Amino acid sequence: MSEIPKEEYLTTCTAACAGCSSSLSLRYVLKAAGPDTVLVVPACCTSVIQGMYPNTSFNVPVYNIAFAAAAACASGMSKAFRSAGKKTNVIVYAGDGGTVDIGIQALSGAFERGTDFLYICYDNEAYGNTGMQRSGATPLGALTTTTPAGKTETKKDLDQIVAAHNPPYMATACSAYPLDLYKKVKKALSIEGPKFIHILAPCPPGWRYNSDKTIEIGKLAVKTGSWVLYEREYGKLTVSGPSRMALKKPHPIEEYVRAQGRFKKATPEIIAELQQSIEKNLARIKKEEEGIC
Template sequence: MIEPEYFLPGSAACHGCPAAMCLRVILRALEGKAVVVVPASCSSVITGVYPHSALNVPVFNSAFAASAAVATGIRAGLDFYGEEGEVVVWAGDGGTYDIGLQSLSGAAERGEDILYICYNNEMYSNTGVQRSGATPYGAWTTTTVGGKREHRKDVAEILMAHNVPYIATASAGFLNDLYNKVRKAREIEGFRYIEILAPCPPGWRFPMDKTVEMGRLAVETGMWILYEVVEGKMRFTGLSKVIAEGKRKMKDIKEYLKLQGRFSHLSEEDIREIERYRDRRWEFLKRRANEL
């Protein structure tokens, strides 16, 4: 059962870090046969400073905006030399939703054979919690002190518009599901995108041992939806599938919100707005799953 570790102990991740947790699972799913491109993010710090690296695979630290472009180049280099291995981008939501969006879109449109994984902690955690395009409505950050007034955008849906062969969402609360999705993505050629909800204890203001619980609650309350799109065909997966089929009711979103300090100031109206947004997203994705 125990396989070799590719993420070595003693990294610079915070207590209970979902990025460390998920990256460890992903590298295991890839059996260490990966070249990882890490743009500016928590992960570029977590993996340590020269002359040491916490990852037992080749890593390239790229500029913030360039990760998908750098991965394209590494892929071309590996192909030229006839080397095997998966080129993986491991970027945060800052490097995916905001700063890296153009190179991501470019690589997806060109159909580059890379696996782009975004660990979405819904904020710029590395620099001390600033708002990103992935920050949800109502959330406190140091740059949205009274709570963010806009809803988040959704890069997985933007990638659907690129018609890439594989898109999946995952959560730090369901690591087996994440493992399976990475294994599946490995078998597919072309541009693949996986987005993981990564609850950040210091950024979201919750106790460090609740990372997994928070990742599960996000799915149980319908705030985060697990699905995959294979060659344009969409289907819900895991617990979200059970919810979509009506076999289980979504939990009250308050159960998810009240555990997080970043939502502690929300009014009843704010909570209703978040609920409405959640319902709209479900409607949209359900329609999409039926259509395709």
């Protein structure tokens, strides 16, 4: 951790919930990006935790934008900066609702146009800012305010959708591994063109666990293979260090599921389906890294 700068661009006066991992992730994103950065934030938890005007907990410029328009706004902003000869980092920092669902059309368009920006989706697997309603990123069996008996559909595979656009760089990260996240943001910002980082951001009130367990929950997600850390640079996939063990011998998914109240109604059949899905995904990632597929 000694290589991470001491400068802070996210101050201690945020309105985030105790144990909020999305604000923790943003802290390291901004450390990697530095002061010459503009955040584009659609409607999401981040648009609230930044604070009330005229005060803010962010020490970089922030442009708040409508739910569906973050990537479109970033496209225009990036073009304006580049036309003026500026290398300012344009970073979209959006939740899963504004990425997987509402904002996916603008995201796809920006990637198709080759916009020089970094799009980050911090994924707490529900619409956290408005009360934890189900999103396309909510996993099978999870309780939300709109799926009180547990979600009956599987999580949308956003990473495969983004990969289909062939960006020069994309990666997954988790708030429980800040150095891994920091390095991936630094690498992404060193590459021209559209970049994407998908961060798993455990949420204490939404996932129903004690706020002091955020890091533990994030590490369980990685150790069980529920969340695989990797980079895909110019089409070449490389699994990151923390996920190496999971690729060989993952912990049982039940360890992760039973640590969260949102899965309290998950039946043995649902848990078995989640485990099977993980095994299938790990096998696919392993083959891709080895160049088999």
